[in-house]
């Protein structure tokens with residue numbers, strides 16, 4: 001199953017942000033100085049012919065696309081994109097991966113009831129989350145990234161599913177999964193394995209089992225943010241040793257990301273971040289794209305660029321896409337990352353909007 005199919009299960013989505021906007025004047029100042037870069041997420045299709053790839057990637061480059069995040073190690077796709085001048089990053093599923101269930105079932109996360117993702121995955125059978133506390137998991141991911149970045153046709157690593165399982169789904173999905181998540185329910189709250197309990201005790205001096213309401217413990221929450229951040233920053237060190245870039249696809253705003261998936265992405269050491277600002281998933285309009293970008297840019301405070309992740313199928317018209325793009329750029333996005341196959345109209349609009357001055 002690739003990301004496109006996975007999205008149909010609706011498991012990328014969260015709740016809308018309530019954090020204040022960045023001041024418009026400073027956003028404009030930032031826009032004038034920045035260098036815009038744009039990306040496309042690609043699930044490589046082996047049926048693509050060499051000629052098709054040549055034409056497609058040339059058209060993307062001409063429209064102002066900087067690079068591609070490619071979901072599988074298809075050397076042909078990577079080399080075809082590079083030949084057209086695009087940067088090529090390998091798009092990697094980070095903590096959600098099933099290949100270790102047979103060999104290392106103990107590496108998988110356990111929920112507050114003690115059930116493991118290895119044999120009782122939450123929501124859908126494809127949710128197989130590794131425990132970020134385990135040194136073996138970190139080493140395994142470091143090895144994966146090293147192997148990927150050793151390849152000469154790969155310019156960078158793009159992390160996805162770099163978080164915990166969703167502890168709360170958006171309200172519009174509750175009926176679909178027949179659950180009421182008005183609070184953090186134990187079966188979706190991770191990870192409570194022995195390693196997590198021991199490391200939390202070591203760092204905070206508290207037995208997790210002595211906390212009456214662990215879901216309300218700020219220290220326990222912080223422990224989990226830092227757990228993901230530690231692994232990301234280690235992978236970042238590897239990327240930079242290879243003199244290659246590291247980026248990540250993350251939940252749409254810093255507040256939503258921390259609250260529902262324990263993802264503290266504004267504190268990561270990245271070269272860029274692509275928040276998935278998929279407005280339709282959140283039942284929001286295109287105005288919210290600007291609001292979400294403003295929040296992310298505010299909390300990043302210039303640490304690294306933010307590329308607004310846009311879900312092309314969510315736009316009802318070309319005009320709406322143009323509006324969404326303008327909202328992202330005028331609120332400080334350093335470009336966009338497109339999910340879906342961009343039409344020529346979309347490419348034309350992108351080229352037009354990124355080449356005109358932003359006011």
Ligand SMILES: [Zn+2]
Pocket residue numbers: 109110131132133134191192193194195196
């Ligand atoms: Zn654990």
